Amino acid sequence: MHNSPFTVTTLGTGAALPARGRYPTAQLVNVHDTFYLIDCGEGTQERLRVAGVNFQRIGHIFISHLHGDHYLGLMGLISSMHLMGRRTELHVHGPPELKEIIDLQLRASGTWLRYPMHVHATAPENGREIMSDPHVTVSLLALKHRVPCTGFLFREARGPRRLRVERLGDVPQFKRAAVKAGEDLVFPDGKRIPNTELTLDPVPARSYAYCSDTAYEPSLVAFLKGVDLLYHEATFTTAMADKAKETLHSTAAQAARIAAEAGVGRLLLGHFSSRYKSADVLLSEAVQIFPNCILSYEGGVFPIESRP
Ligand SMILES: [Zn+2]
Incomplete structure (x- = not known):
């Protein structure tokens, strides 16, 4: 039994273009009431407000790659934290160019942040640990996309006996x-x-993996073994497999295949193409391959549960 929370809130689940009711990618991870943000699509700060989250409590932001639908909300969030008087430090992890992009915008607007911000460069490299605190360790996953792209694996710290x-x-x-x-x-x-x-042994530590955006990439399986909850992008149906291949995205069936091969506890699908008004069509393809599969949705809160 776990007493302390470990949840992921999917703030945005759309791909590329916003569709009605869907927002670009962002997720809030809560580990023991400590907050981490994964990706920061346009409008993320509004989505955090809707979710009732005090975003000054976010200490680390992890950006997977520099396609706009995954990070165009970052500057707005950084600015709002400044305007609201933040003093505590902020760590931003992302591709090397991210620091230059942020610095240029701050310089052009004559902004001197009131709080210390540290930008850490990532690279698609499986297993490299980039952050560790008393609650969680975060390491990288090498995703396969049109630009350098990393996933993130959150492993809860092991508790006492x-x-x-x-x-x-x-x-x-x-x-x-x-x-x-x-x-x-x-x-x-x-x-x-x-x-x-x-x-008695400690309560088993829980784990959450985030894989978006990526083509079907079987080399990930070794690094996802036994993960309790896997979020994997599922941009297209199998009918659009050629398009998925061309744009280096995955179909729902491919996401399910990764989940099945890695033996994860549960699969959470997201990053749905705006051509699908309902994501049910993606779910029905995935469950045929991996039954313990659910759809993410705007504002959905998903607990990470270890398996018995
Ligand atoms: Zn992308």
Whole structure:
């Protein structure tokens, strides 16, 4: 049982052009009430307001690639954070050109940010860890797209061992932290109780992977093994497979194949082409290959649950 939250809110699920009711890509990840933003399409700050999120609490922003539908909202968000008096530092992770793009816009508008901002360059490289804090570690996934593009893998930090309720009385208060850290309980007279008699394994750490935008890329499977929730782009139906190939996007069936091969817990589809008024047609193709599959939608909140 997990007591602390680990959720993803899909703020925008559209591809390229906004369709009625769909917004360009952005996701808010909440790990233990610490907020991270993935991609920042146009209008993301409004979508955050609609979702009731205080965006000053976002400490890290991860940009997958420099197609406009994934980052044109970034400058607006950075500016609003400034205008609203932010003082805490902000980290932005993205392709190398991103720093130049941000700096030019700040310079041209004569803006000196009130808060420290650090821009970190990414490159499509599987497994490279780019951020780690007490809640989560984030590493890169090498996606296959028309411009350099990275996915992001969020792994929850492993919690402490859990004291067995029936043995609580045996562990003095001042020894509890050490026992939860895995130490045996040793008394002054030398008597020893092994840790395994006193504790249970930690709650399994949960994981979330974000893969957008990308062509069907089987080399990802090794890095997605056992992920609890996989978000994978599903821009087209199988009837449009040629178009998917040409634009380096995926069909819903290809997303499902990746999920099945990686043995993920659940698949969340998104980045729907504006030609589909309803994404149900994409879902029905995907579930034939990978049944535990759901559609993202604007403002949808999806908990990341570890499997039994
Ligand atoms: Zn793209």
